[in-house]
Amino acid sequence: MRTKPAIQRDLLGAAVLQVRSGRAVSRSSLAAALGLAPSTVGLYVDQLIAGGYIDESGLDRGPIGRPKRRLTPQPGAGWFAGVEFNAERVQAVRVDFAGQRVASQVKRLPGTADTRTVLQAIKTCVAALGKNAQGPLLAIGAGAPGVVDPRTGVSAEYAFFPGWHDVSLADVLRERFEVAVAVENNLRAIALAERWFGGGRDYDDYVVLGPRSGFGVAIVHQGRLMRGAHHAAGEIGRWPWPGDGSAPSREMQDALSAPAIWRRLADATTRVPLPEDLRAALAGLASVSGAAWDAIVADYARVIACLQLVLDTERFFLHGPLTGLGERFCTEVERAVRAKSPALAAMPLKIVPSALGDDAGALGAASLAMEAWVPAAGE
Amino acid sequence: MRTKPAIQRDLLGAAVLQVRSGRAVSRSSLAAALGLAPSTVGLYVDQLIAGGYIDESGLDRGPIGRPKRRLTPQPGAGWFAGVEFNAERVQAVRVDFAGQRVASQVKRLPGTADTRTVLQAIKTCVAALGKNAQGPLLAIGAGAPGVVDPRTGVSAEYAFFPGWHDVSLADVLRERFEVAVAVENNLRAIALAERWFGGGRDYDDYVVLGPRSGFGVAIVHQGRLMRGAHHAAGEIGRWPWPGDGSAPSREMQDALSAPAIWRRLADATTRVPLPEDLRAALAGLASVSGAAWDAIVADYARVIACLQLVLDTERFFLHGPLTGLGERFCTEVERAVRAKSPALAAMPLKIVPSALGDDAGALGAASLAMEAWVPAAGE
DNA sequence: CAATATTATTGCGCTTTCGAATTAAAGCAC
DNA sequence: GTGCTTTAATTCGAAAGCGCAATAATATTG
Numbered sequence: 152m153r154t155k156p157a158i159q160r161d162l163l164g165a166a167v168l169q170v171r172s173g174r175a176v177s178r179s180s181l182a183a184a185l186g187l188a189p190s191t192v193g194l195y196v197d198q199l200i201a202g203g204y205i206d207e208s209g210l211d212r213g214p215i216g217r218p219k220r221r222l223t224p225q226p227g228a229g230w231f232a233g234v235e236f237n238a239e240r241v242q243a244v245r246v247d248f249a250g251q252r253v254a255s256q257v258k259r260l261p262g263t264a265d266t267r268t269v270l271q272a273i274k275t276c277v278a279a280l281g282k283n284a285q286g287p288l289l290a291i292g293a294g295a296p297g298v299v300d301p302r303t304g305v306s307a308e309y310a311f312f313p314g315w316h317d318v319s320l321a322d323v324l325r326e327r328f329e330v331a332v333a334v335e336n337n338l339r340a341i342a343l344a345e346r347w348f349g350g351g352r353d354y355d356d357y358v359v360l361g362p363r364s365g366f367g368v369a370i371v372h373q374g375r376l377m378r379g380a381h382h383a384a385g386e387i388g389r390w391p392w393p394g395d396g397s398a399p400s401r402e403m404q405d406a407l408s409a410p411a412i413w414r415r416l417a418d419a420t421t422r423v424p425l426p427e428d429l430r431a432a433l434a435g436l437a438s439v440s441g442a443a444w445d446a447i448v449a450d451y452a453r454v455i456a457c458l459q460l461v462l463d464t465e466r467f468f469l470h471g472p473l474t475g476l477g478e479r480f481c482t483e484v485e486r487a488v489r490a491k492s493p494a495l496a497a498m499p500l501k502i503v504p505s506a507l508g509d510d511a512g513a514l515g516a517a518s519l520a521m522e523a524w525v526p527a528a529g530e
Numbered sequence: 531m532r533t534k535p536a537i538q539r540d541l542l543g544a545a546v547l548q549v550r551s552g553r554a555v556s557r558s559s560l561a562a563a564l565g566l567a568p569s570t571v572g573l574y575v576d577q578l579i580a581g582g583y584i585d586e587s588g589l590d591r592g593p594i595g596r597p598k599r600r601l602t603p604q605p606g607a608g609w610f611a612g613v614e615f616n617a618e619r620v621q622a623v624r625v626d627f628a629g630q631r632v633a634s635q636v637k638r639l640p641g642t643a644d645t646r647t648v649l650q651a652i653k654t655c656v657a658a659l660g661k662n663a664q665g666p667l668l669a670i671g672a673g674a675p676g677v678v679d680p681r682t683g684v685s686a687e688y689a690f691f692p693g694w695h696d697v698s699l700a701d702v703l704r705e706r707f708e709v710a711v712a713v714e715n716n717l718r719a720i721a722l723a724e725r726w727f728g729g730g731r732d733y734d735d736y737v738v739l740g741p742r743s744g745f746g747v748a749i750v751h752q753g754r755l756m757r758g759a760h761h762a763a764g765e766i767g768r769w770p771w772p773g774d775g776s777a778p779s780r781e782m783q784d785a786l787s788a789p790a791i792w793r794r795l796a797d798a799t800t801r802v803p804l805p806e807d808l809r810a811a812l813a814g815l816a817s818v819s820g821a822a823w824d825a826i827v828a829d830y831a832r833v834i835a836c837l838q839l840v841l842d843t844e845r846f847f848l849h850g851p852l853t854g855l856g857e858r859f860c861t862e863v864e865r866a867v868r869a870k871s872p873a874l875a876a877m878p879l880k881i882v883p884s885a886l887g888d889d890a891g892a893l894g895a896a897s898l899a900m901e902a903w904v905p906a907a908g909e
Numbered sequence: 910c911a912a913t914a915t916t917a918t919t920g921c922g923c924t925t926t927c928g929a930a931t932t933a934a935a936g937c938a939c
Numbered sequence: 940g941t942g943c944t945t946t947a948a949t950t951c952g953a954a955a956g957c958g959c960a961a962t963a964a965t966a967t968t969g
C-alpha cells in the first residue's frame with residue numbers, strides 16, 4: 152500500500168483512456184503511453200482500481216522477463232452515450248465503460264421536423280439508452296451536421312430544420328442529463344469512431360471520405376482531428392469542378408455525392424430515374440462497369456490525388472452509402488490514382504471501405520463522450 | 531535570492547523562445563505563455579539571468595497596477611546560423627541571441643555542382659557567418675529542397691545535384707561545427723520564417739504559397755508545421771490540372787509555377803521568348819492585364835479555393851518571385867475566389883504577399899536553429 | 910497625502926512526480 | 940534445482956512545480 156495519493160483528474164482520465172483503447176495493457180506500457188515515470192503510474196493505477204474503474208485481469212507473458220499484470224476497464228463502472236442526427240433520423244448508441252457498444256436507438260424524423268422536435272428526439276433517444284444500463288451515465292457525445300464549435304458546443308447551421316441556428320446542443324443536453332457533453336461535426340465524429348472502433352486504430356494520419364448528400368472529408372493528423380481555423384476544414388464538396396460541357400461551372404459534390412453517383416450509374420444503365428431502393432441492387436452488383444463507372448472512378452481518383460498531395464496521409468476510409476460499391480471500387484480508384492499521378496505512384500496509398508456500419512457517427516459521438524469524461528475527484 | 535534551482539533544460543529553452551519571440555514580456559506573461567505557476571517561472575528567470583541569456587530592461591507600465599519588469603534576451607549571448615540552398619545558390623544568415631538578423635552570406639553554385647561541392651559551400655557559408663560574431667555559435671538550422679526528414683536530418687532527393695540521395699545534412703554539419711543541427715524542407719522553413727520574422731506572428735493557421743520552379747505549399751496548423759505522414763504534405767504542384775485543349779493532361783505546376791506564369795504573360799504581350807531579366811520589368815509593371823492576366827488570376831483562385839476548403843486556414847502568404855506581381859495580384863485572386871466559390875464568400879479569406887525578402891528560407895532555417903537550441907545545464 | 914484598488918513578483922510549505930535502487934516474476938543455461 | 944538474464948512493478952528519498960499568502964509597485968480616489 153502506497154502512501155501518496157495522486158489527484159490529477161485529467162491525467163487519471165487520460166490513463167483510463169489509454170487502458171480502454173488497448174494501447175496500454177499494463178502499468179509499464181501505460182507509463183510509456185502517458186510519458187510518466189513508472190512509479191507515478193503505479194499511484195494512478197492504485198487510484199483507479201480503488202475507484203472501481205479498472206481492474207487487474209491476469210498476466211501477459213512475454214517471451215522473457217516478468218509478465219505484465221494486465222489492466223482492464225470495468226465494464227460496469229458506468230456508460231457513455233453517443234448521439235448523432237441528420238435530416239432523416241436520430242441515432243444513438245450506448246457504450247459501456249470498457250468501450251464496448253452495448254445498445255442502440257434509432258428514431259426517424261418526420262419531414263416536418265423543426266429544431267424543438269429534433270432536440271426532443273435526441274433527448275428521448277439518450278434517455279432510452281439508459282434502460283438496463285450498468286452504472287451511471289458518465290458523459291454524452293453528440294455529432295451534428297455542418298459547422299460545429301466543439302469548444303462551445305454550438306451547432307451553427309442546418310438548412311433542413313427550420314430555426315436551426317447557433318443551437319447550443321451542449322447546453323441542452325448538459326441541462327437535461329447533468330453530465331459532461333462534447334459536441335463535434337458529424338463526419339469528424341466518424342473519424343473518431345474509426346480511431347476507437349475501426350481501422351483508424353493503427354494509423355495516426357488518415358482521412359475519412361464522406362460522400363453523402365454532399366461530400367466532406369475529416370482529417371486526422373498526428374492522431375488529432377484537424378478542424379481548421381473556423382471548424383470548416385474538409386468541406387471539399389464545394390471544390391470548383393469542371394463542367395461537363397453543357398453545364399457551366401459546378402461544385403465537386405454535384406458530380407460525386409452519393410445521389411450524384413447513383414444518378415450517373417442509373418443514367419448509364421437504364422436511362423430511367425433511379426428508385427430509392429435500386430441503391431441496394433446497384434450496390435450489391437459486383438459487375439457494374441462501363442463508361443459511367445470508369446468516369447466515376449477517374450473523378451474519385453482525381454479528388455484523392457489532390458487530397459493526398461496536400462495532406463500526405465497514410466490511409467483513406469470510405470464511409471457512407473458508397474461503401475456499398477465494395478472493395479473493388481476502392482481498389483480501382485487506388486489504381487487510377489497511381490496511373491494518373493506519377494508523383495504518387497511510388498508513395499504508399501491505401502483506400503479502404505470502412506468496416507463500421509451505419510451507426511459510425513453515433514459510435515464516434517460516444518468516443519467524444521469517452522474522451523470528455525474524467526473520473527470524479529476525491530477518494 | 532531564491533533557494534530552489536530549476537533545471538528542466540527544455541523548459542528553460544522554451545522560456546527563452548517565448549521571451550525572444552516577444553510573446554512573453556515579463557515574468558507574469560511568461561508564466562501564462564508556458565502554462566506554469568508564476569513562482570516557478572521566477573526560478574527559471576533567475577537561472578536565465580544568471581546564465582547571461584536574458585536581462586531585465588526597465589519597466590512596462592500598464593494602465594494600472596504594478597508595472598511589469600521587462601525581460602529581454604541578451605543579443606551577445608551567442609548566435610544562430612540559418613542556411614538554405616537550391617540549385618542556384620547557398621544562402622545563409624546569422625541571427626543574434628535576441629533574434630535579430632545581423633549578417634548574411636550568399637554563394638552562387640556552378641551549374642556543375644555535385645553533392646560534395648554543395649556540402650562544402652554550405653559549410654563555408656556557415657563558417658564565414660562567424661566573422662565578428664558576438665558569443666559562440668549555438669545551433670544551426672538548414673533548409674533543403676524536396677523531402678526532408680527533420681527527425682533524422684536527412685534530405686532524401688534533389689535531382690539537380692548528381693549523387694544527392696539521402697544526404698544526412700544534420701550529421702555533416704554537426705560533425706563540422708559541433709552544435710545542435712535542425713533540418714527542414716525549404717518551404718516549411720519559410721513558413722517558420724513567417725512565424726518568427728513576418729506576418730505569421732499573428733496567426734496560428736496559415737499557408738505559405740511557394741510558386742517557384744515548381745509549386746508547393748507549407749501548412750501551419752495550430753501553430754505547428756503540418757508535415758504529413760511521409761514529410762510530403764503540400765506538394766500541390768503535382769495536382770492533376772485540366773489540359774488547355776492541345777496538351778492532354780498536365781500538372782498544376784506546368785501552368786502555375788513562376789516560369790510558367792512568366793511564359794504566359796510574355797506570350798500574351800510579345801509572342802517572343804522571355805529573357806531572364808524581363809521578369810523584373812514585368813513584375814514592376816502595375817498595368818499588366820488582359821486575358822492572360824485574368825486567366826492566371828482565375829487559375830490561382832481555383833487553387834486557393836481548393837486549399838481553403840480543405841484546410842480552412844486564416845491567411846495565405848505568397849512567397850517567391852511572384853510577389854513581384856504585387857498586392858494587386860493578391861487582391862484580385864482574393865476577389866476571384868469569393869466570386870467563384872459561394873461557400874467561401876462569407877468566410878474571412880486573406881492573401882498577402884510576404885514582407886520577407888529573398889533570404890526568407892535562410893531566416894526560417896535560423897528559426898529552426900533557435901527552436902532547436904536549449905541552454906546548457908548549468909550548475 | 911493617505912487609503913484603496915490593481916497588477917506583478919516573491920517566499921514558503923506542500924503535493925506531485927521523478928529517479929535510482931530494490932524487489933518480483935518469469936525463462937534459460939547448466 | 941541454482942544461478943543468470945530480462946522485464947515489470949514498487950519503494951523511498953529528492954526535486955520540481957504549485958497554491959496561496961505576503962510583499963511590492965504603480966494609479967486612482969477621496
